[in-house]
Amino acid sequence: MTRVTGKSILKAIGTQRLVIIGVLIVLFAFFSIASESFRRYTTLITMSSYMYYIMLMSIGVTFQLLAGGVDLSIGTGVICYSIVGSFIIRQMGMPIGVAMLVTIGMGVAIGFFNGVIVAKLELPPFITTLCSMMIVRGLGSILTGGMSGVWPMAGQDGSWFRDLFKVTIDGTIYPVGMLLIIILVTIMSLVLNHTRVGRYILAIGSNKEALKLSGVNAARWHIMAYVISGFFAGLAAIAYAGTFSNITPGTGAGLELDAIGGAIIGGTAMTGGSGSIIGTFLGVCLISLLKTGLPYIGLQANWQQIITGAIIITAVTIDMARNRRQRAG
């Protein structure tokens, strides 16, 4: 029987993830010491609220990155799907459950579209999803006549969806959305590591030709990676609507960078074939901590972007150095 030791636990967690955990602890301590306002319970609520939609996008896009691709359409997609959902509720008078299904359905449909173009027509993922990013950006505005989106606010019919992310009991807010995130991270980790779809997506990222030659319908599983990303973009759209009061059409470009950055910081290789959902979770936590914490220490807004970019580029450099070492070894 294998003994569980501290060393074996550390090995199971992985070096990169340990580094991220360490950086998270150090940064959190630094912000707490530097800013009295940061040391409040509400800061955790703020951080989690602004993290949900990025985390959901990031979980989904991890599967595409693992397959050796990328999805640039998830940012504008979140806004588009969210606005369409709002239109269904406010202009069409449909129940919020229907709006949520349509929102997720649109994400799946666009994901499927991306997947077919990439997997069947073999267009580069970057170009494909760049084009679908532009299409989706305009689509929401056209479908809704350019109107901004507002999902049911607190106290209105249908506002129960906000309780999926936070509930207020006796004046205290509880970030129940984190439970949802943890459940999804667990499920998707199992999907990635213990199901055929996960194994094939990893194999596509490692060596798609070899997978094809072994008789597997690689295109089907490649499309599945994009469908998963689209599904999570749909969930992220609901989370976005639950956090932000007003959803403006035509925006969203750039949201995908936080999601992709989180996955890469968490150890997902940009070349595909290697990565984890838990790593993605930690990477997004780091990005969210920076976005929430840096304003508290009086740093001008543009420095915040510089620091976040520097951290992502460091993570990518470490990832590439690790890959070179593995190939050489």
Place this chain on the structure above:
Amino acid sequence: MKKSLALLLALALVVSMCSFAIATEAKTYSFEIVSKGFQSTYWQAVLKGSTSQAKLINDEAGYEKVKFNFVGPDSESDIASQVNMFESAVNAKPDAIGLAALDVNALNANIAAAQEAGIPIIGFDSGVPNAPEGAVLANASTNNYVAGQVVAENLYAKIKDRIAAASAPVRIGEINQDATSESITNRGLGFIDKFIELAGADGYKVAVIGNEKYVTDSKGEKVAESEANIIIEARVPAQTTAELCATEAGVVLSQADTLAIFGSNQTAAEGIITANEILGVCGSDDTQIIAVGFDSGTVIKAAVTAGTMYGAVTQSPVGIGERLIDMLLAAASGEAVEDTDTGCAFYTAANIASEEISQNLYD
């Protein structure tokens, strides 16, 4: 023969003059309108005003006398997109151009090109401040500096007793979505300058901290933060997004000494409301942070009605759109045009339903 020829020539002259008159009367004026975009429903209200005014003119004329193309970038931080749109507008050779500039310096070359091509430009909303001389004939806009002052007057009246009772310095937050556009900077500076004036008259020292533009350009005596009774903290996010505005607002709302906060446009005000949904510190009571905003939209209207946001200033976006079409037509017809101040008003839960206010509010 000579008489017949003379009669024929006279007839031809009359017919050609009539044709010319008809052609002149039937001229369709084509305008290009380059807005700051559709990031808020404010611009949709401007478009609505322009559309209705154009329809009114066309109905009166009995033909399509006026037509226009209304464009804008996706985001109010997307200066490059607006530059491209303006260039396309100039290349379309319209009879006149309406412009609300995100960054005048970036547009200077294209404005000069429009001037060379003899295309008159009418500014609207924030207009085109510091444009080359003679390029912009007039502006249809709110006096944003005055609008900022209106907010300060109403806010100060609401909180001055709390300031007097405070035993330590108090903080007033100001969230501005940028430090470049004329409308936002003027509102922000108008608010700061008026607040300093009112507080100074009551013997208080006011320090302005935060974004360099607002610190440097604010009038009044420069006071160090350590010596101030009132600290105005002006914050500007890196980009004009809902998320970043909410983050900046959250930082201010988390401070123990914050008494009030001002969001100088719809996006910033909605950022305050979003941040407050987590922190739950804003309201209209004397124990809560007093939040004031700008413009309207579903979220702000709901917050003001509920008292979560004490009040906001509304412009007349529909009126701006209407006046813009009138001024473009006048400019294209060679008539004289003058600046038009389309006005503003402060509204709270008490008067939001009044006719004067409600006609300017939009979803």
